[in-house]
Amino acid sequence: xxxxxxxxxxxxxxxxxxxxxxxxxxxxxxxxxxxxxxxxxxxxxxxxxxxxxxxxxxxxxxxxxxxxxxxxxxxxxxxxxxxxxxxxxxxxxxxxxxxxxxxxxxxxxxxxxxxxxxxxxxxxxxxxxxxxxxxxxxxxxxxxxxxxxxxxxxxxxxxxxxxxxxxxxxxxxxxxxxxxxxxxxxxxxxxxxxxxxxxxxxxxxxxxxxxxxxxxxxxxxxxxxxxxxxxxxxxxxxxxxxxxxxxxxxxxxxxxxxxxxxxxxxxxxxxx
Numbered sequence: 001x002x003x004x005x006x007x008x009x010x011x012x013x014x015x016x017x018x019x020x021x022x023x024x025x026x027x028x029x030x031x032x033x034x035x036x037x038x039x040x041x042x043x044x045x046x047x048x049x050x051x052x053x054x055x056x057x058x059x060x061x062x063x064x065x066x067x068x069x070x071x072x073x074x075x076x077x078x079x080x081x082x083x084x085x086x087x088x089x090x091x092x093x094x095x096x097x098x099x100x101x102x103x104x105x106x107x108x109x110x111x112x113x114x115x116x117x118x119x120x121x122x123x124x125x126x127x128x129x130x131x132x133x134x135x136x137x138x139x140x141x142x143x144x145x146x147x148x149x150x151x152x153x154x155x156x157x158x159x160x161x162x163x164x165x166x167x168x169x170x171x172x173x174x175x176x177x178x179x180x181x182x183x184x185x186x187x188x189x190x191x192x193x194x195x196x197x198x199x200x201x202x203x204x205x206x207x208x209x210x211x212x213x214x215x216x217x218x219x220x221x222x223x224x225x226x227x228x229x230x231x232x233x234x235x236x237x238x239x240x241x242x243x244x245x246x247x248x249x250x251x252x253x254x255x256x257x258x259x260x261x262x263x264x265x266x267x268x269x270x271x272x
Contacts, residue, residue: 140170142265146204148173150215150263153196154224162189171264178213178257182226186233194230198237208266209234215257223257224248230259 039163150165150172157163174197180190201207211227224246231244 021140082243139265141205142206143167143170143172144267146200146207146263148178149200149203150174150196153199154192157189157192163193168262171262174263175258178215178226178259181233181259182229193261194233194237197263198234198239200240200263201234201243204264204265207263208243208245209239210245210247210264211255212260213249213253214260214264220248226257226259230261 030196045176147165147167154163154165154174158165162176162180166173166175176189176193180187181193186194197209201209211230213223213227227246228249231241231246234244235241
């Protein structure tokens with residue numbers, strides 16, 4: 001553009017048909033140089049401003065990228081926080097469910113424990129009853145065998161009525177007049193009874209003999225003495241004293257005195 005300006009000035013001078021003085025030429029030339037320098041400075045300034053603008057754009061772009069990364073990181077962190085919060089709430093719900101289940105399980109366990117205790121008690125009672133029934137069954141079987149053997153041993157005396165053989169509460173009982181066993185001399189029927197009882201109790205090692213007396217013709221002291229006499233006779237025949245039991249009557253009875261010998265099975269009887 002300065003070169004065009006110079007040409008325009010020269011052309012104007014030529015067209016005007018006049019000669020430009022040297023002073024004015026120098027002035028114009030100086031103005032042109034000043035204008036050129038100003039233009040150069042302006043151009044340099046514009047170039048520098050353009051570079052600054054470019055650098056600013058780069059800086060802004062870099063900041064935008066950083067902001068985008070920060071925003072992405074923030075979003076990711078927020079997502080992580082949301083996920084952690086959801087997992088925490090889920091874990092709390094699971095814990096509450098487990099507490100509820102544990103409470104219900106505890107109730108069930110307590111109920112089961114109570115039922116188990118009741119069942120254990122019922123089982124113990126059933127086992128005790130079964131054991132008792134088994135013992136009773138064994139005793140009943142043994143008592144039946146004792147009745148059979150006593151019947152065979154005393155068949156003749158029972159048939160004549162000298163001896164009475166009965167079953168009381170499942171146990172065989174021999175009844176004979178007290179005078180046959182506890183007089184000054186043991187009578188024949190009394191000897192038969194002693195022999196039969198001694199024989200049967202030896203055959204049935206788990207048996208016992210209970211001696212008692214009924215009737216009102218004698219005092220308790222005399223009754224006890226007669227029962228002791230019978231006990232001594234049995235011991236003499238080989239029956240262990242631990243297997244003989246005396247049972248004095250609690251009150252006086254009626255009729256002539258009768259000795260009763262109950263021979264029965266006993267699981268705890270001491271064998272000879």
